[in-house]
Amino acid sequence: MPALPVIRRLPKYYRYLREMHAAGVERVSSSELARMMGTTASQVRQDFNCFGGYGQQGIGYDVANLLQELELLLFQEEKLDAILIGAGSLGCTIAKWINNEVQGYRLTAVFDADPALFGQKVCDTKVLPIGLLGAFCAQNRPQVAVLCVPREAARTLSTQLIESGITGFLNFSHFDLSVGHPDVVVENIHLGDSMMSLGYRVRKKLESEKL
Amino acid sequence: MPALPVIRRLPKYYRYLREMHAAGVERVSSSELARMMGTTASQVRQDFNCFGGYGQQGIGYDVANLLQELELLLFQEEKLDAILIGAGSLGCTIAKWINNEVQGYRLTAVFDADPALFGQKVCDTKVLPIGLLGAFCAQNRPQVAVLCVPREAARTLSTQLIESGITGFLNFSHFDLSVGHPDVVVENIHLGDSMMSLGYRVRKKLESEKL
Numbered sequence: 001m002p003a004l005p006v007i008r009r010l011p012k013y014y015r016y017l018r019e020m021h022a023a024g025v026e027r028v029s030s031s032e033l034a035r036m037m038g039t040t041a042s043q044v045r046q047d048f049n050c051f052g053g054y055g056q057q058g059i060g061y062d063v064a065n066l067l068q069e070l071e072l073l074l075f076q077e078e079k080l081d082a083i084l085i086g087a088g089s090l091g092c093t094i095a096k097w098i099n100n101e102v103q104g105y106r107l108t109a110v111f112d113a114d115p116a117l118f119g120q121k122v123c124d125t126k127v128l129p130i131g132l133l134g135a136f137c138a139q140n141r142p143q144v145a146v147l148c149v150p151r152e153a154a155r156t157l158s159t160q161l162i163e164s165g166i167t168g169f170l171n172f173s174h175f176d177l178s179v180g181h182p183d184v185v186v187e188n189i190h191l192g193d194s195m196m197s198l199g200y201r202v203r204k205k206l207e208s209e210k211l
Numbered sequence: 212m213p214a215l216p217v218i219r220r221l222p223k224y225y226r227y228l229r230e231m232h233a234a235g236v237e238r239v240s241s242s243e244l245a246r247m248m249g250t251t252a253s254q255v256r257q258d259f260n261c262f263g264g265y266g267q268q269g270i271g272y273d274v275a276n277l278l279q280e281l282e283l284l285l286f287q288e289e290k291l292d293a294i295l296i297g298a299g300s301l302g303c304t305i306a307k308w309i310n311n312e313v314q315g316y317r318l319t320a321v322f323d324a325d326p327a328l329f330g331q332k333v334c335d336t337k338v339l340p341i342g343l344l345g346a347f348c349a350q351n352r353p354q355v356a357v358l359c360v361p362r363e364a365a366r367t368l369s370t371q372l373i374e375s376g377i378t379g380f381l382n383f384s385h386f387d388l389s390v391g392h393p394d395v396v397v398e399n400i401h402l403g404d405s406m407m408s409l410g411y412r413v414r415k416k417l418e419s420e421k422l
Contacts, residue, residue: 010407168410
């Protein structure tokens with residue numbers, strides 16, 4: 001597998017190429033792509049070399065072709081089955097967004113621990129009691145879990161989820177899954193951490209401007 | 212200012228120390244802290260050295276003291292004023308979360324372009340027409356904007372926001388703010404990008420397990 005920073009840049013390439021393709025752009029050089037994305041031409045070339053090249057010296061990249069290659073890399077043909085754990089406000093927002101705006105996933109179940117939510121619908125999917133998680137996974141083998149639960153619940157559930165065959169996590173909880181499970185694929189979205197780092201940097205910037 | 216990766220680790224240190232403090236732990240060594248966080252003792256020591264040390268050789272760190280220093284670094288006394296642009300499902304979730312779960316910020320206004328939302332309340336804050344953004348910022352000087360709008364709206368609004376004195380962005384849009392405005396403080400949360408990278412990595416892992 002290519003290095004993680006390279007993989008993390010793929011969606012960004014995909015977004016820019018999709019936009020260019022929609023605007024009718026047919027060819028793009030590595031330096032044009034780099035300028036738009038705020039990176040360097042050499043990094044663009046290196047990144048695509050990890051996946052087999054695609055470009056031609058002096059001619060650049062064929063936008064439609066490169067876009068198609070990226071779609072194949074990122075989405076493939078078969079969707080991944082995702083389950084949502086935690087049907088609170090954030091969970092419901094994420095469920096809607098997986099169903100309507102994200103390619104490559106199918107939301108197959110929603111779980112929560114709160115009996116008041118059982119049977120309620122999140123994006124046409126009934127909220128199931130968390131107690132049914134094991135049975136559901138054994139029967140349906142989802143590959144991805146979206147964790148929108150507090151830290152403690154994430155800690156308790158993660159081992160069960162991994163043993164049930166979950167391979168990838170979109171982790172909104174503050175439980176650092178990778179520490180105990182280094183082999184599992186995790187994308188962490190620590191909203192609180194981002195907000196704290198942002199605050200620190202904003203305050204430093206405002207202080208430096210005052211000087 | 213310390214390097215960005217160091218700043219990005221501060222919230223994580225803060226979370227772990229807060230938990231230890233709550234559990235009554237009084238002292239922690241750099242290697243214990245490193246083990247919990249999945250990093251190395253030398254990185255822990257280097258990180259804290261960027262902010263003035265705090266530890267003592269052979270004795271480790273005083274948890275309460277270190278926690279207090281981190282709180283000072285991350286939150287200071289005065290809250291930052293934040294405005295939310297985009298009162299859709301994600302925006303409302305984030306607004307609730309800023310009001311109830313995040314330290315260091317005060318949500319002072321919510322804006323949207325949809326007249327159907329004007330006057331509706333998001334966390335006790337009335338949704339204002341986006342046309343009032345300039346006047347609001349001139350009068351109230353918020354420091355932070357949370358962008359929960361589509362790419363095009365983010366592109367259009369970012370320059371206006373920066374000229375209105377916004378210093379930091381929590382950016383959920385797919386507009387790569389930093390490319391055109393390298394000096395602005397931005398924390399990007401590209402949910403779509405995270406989901407795409409996750410999909411790529413999960414598929415690669417499943418393929419490698421099949422071999």
